[in-house]
Amino acid sequence: MWSAMKDFLYRHRRKFLTTGIVLGSGIFIIKLIQYKLREFQERQAKEISERFKRMQHFESTERTCNQTIFGLSSTVSEKVLRNLNTTAILEKLRSNPDNKFELWEELKILAFTKIVTMVYASSMLAVTLKTQIHLLGGYLYKDTVDQDDKKVSTDIQSTYLSMIQYFMGNGMDKLIDLIRKNVSIVMQRYSLKQQLTLADAETLFWSIQMTLNNDEFNPTKCITKFTLPQDGLRGDIIGKMYDETLDVLESAEAADVCLSNVTNGFSLIVDKLAEYYAEAEQGQTSASTTKSSLNVDNLSNINHIKISVAKLIPIVNGLTSKPLGSLSTSPNGSNGMNGFDHRHIDMISSLVSRFMQSEKLKTLGVNVYETFCQ
Template structure:
């Protein structure tokens, strides 16, 4: 019996070996594939969770960014109203002085300077804060993920960004509002307004199309010098040329400051700012059209006359346009006012602009995954 079994095994030894190899290999391959599948599933789960955390953190960053923009935007608008005030001119004009023509000329320059500065300054501030908050948000996300990884390994590592550094970094934009950047922008805008509007008599009739062309001429004049163009040289107005002495953030602060300067001077940031400014002037023209309609309809004696008005064909003397322009920029940001005034419309549009949001998302993506 045993000899038969031995002979059988001897005769079929190769078959048993092959069968063993096949069965063993199959089991090994099954286990290997199972392990690889589990690793792939775990990797996909980690990537999904990381993506979810990043999206949540980005959305939180954007919400904070919008709140900061509206808060600082309101402060900026008030600073412009104060620096480009027309109150004194209006008081003098009420006295019907002998130099009222000169006062009206100054009123013309001041009103258009304030409106133009509204549009440029608010666009620049929104672009700057969108870049700053998302750059900071990206670094904070890195800190969060690094800290989480170290905790899993039983390590403790301090984050790169502490509260003091955050506050000092975000305070840099104060240069624009409080330390001369805005005043420098106003001086540039005023000089270009004088160049463009000096030859326009107060009696010149203007249609809405003429006003649009006037705004376009102002844009071309302001953007004409590459060394002072507010779109491509935003850093000249928004931030100090170097970190102030009171900043104590060390190498990390210097790194973030340099990166912010580079981003503000990038083609994408310049394009977004320029696009916002063009749209801002369009909003100003729309607001002026509403004022035209209100003024003209109030003078109509019948409902038929009101229906016959075509605001695009009506021409109004520049002297009558000046009070309209001045009134558009006489009030600051107020989210509760309906209909919205120009300052509120500008800031709201700049905040929700798709191009501005994409700029912020690109900055966040870059610095959260470095």
């Protein structure tokens, strides 16, 4: 029997050998597949965990960024109102002086410079801080991944973020001077008696924007000239971060976001002015009328209503100023407000809130963060 089994195995040795190789190879392949699958799953789990961690860190950075923008917007507003204070002129006009025409001309420039500066300054603040904080956020995320080689110390963070203080001082001074110069050029075309429809008022702001766009130091393209210290920062890491911030803010994307915000800001101003045009159409004279009682959409002939530049000036000034009462006289001796109230609107908060909803601004933040967290 043993001899027969031996003969059987000998005759079929190739089959057994082949079968053994096939089975062995199959088991090896199965084990290899299982190992690769576990490796893939572990890698996927790690990537998902890192992505989730990065997403949480980004969302935290985004919240911090938005809070910082809103917090500093009040400082920007105070700077604008302090540098372009119209209180003294208003007080003089209430006394019906002999040079009231010259005072109204000066008030015209100040009122429009003030509201245009609010638009540009809030846009530039939003774009600059969105870039700075998300760039810093990217660096800090890399530090959390590689805790043994942290590059951004607390001192570096503080120094880097303090760069925005330049904008609050010299930067804003330069911006106000630039805008005042260009507003003066445009407003020379508008006499105090000139009648403007709402569309004409929109064209006026569009003209100011176009004039600034053609200026050598166009704020939307030269953001860094106003928002960052021109002498840079010293140090390997902080110097590198400064240069990278400069590159982002001088990019076409940043300029496009800033310009989009400015255009959006002027649209908001025209929306505010539409309420006053609606009141004029309805013949309302009560200063207690509220915005909620107005329905601009139902006023089909609002675009045919005209308001003189002299009457538009206190309205524009009132959009950025606290209530100071009505003007006593207009350039021709009549009541300066002519029934329009001098309500206070926190214009810069309204502007920043609208900018925060901009998909372009959000995308800029995402792109900067993703670039510098890799």
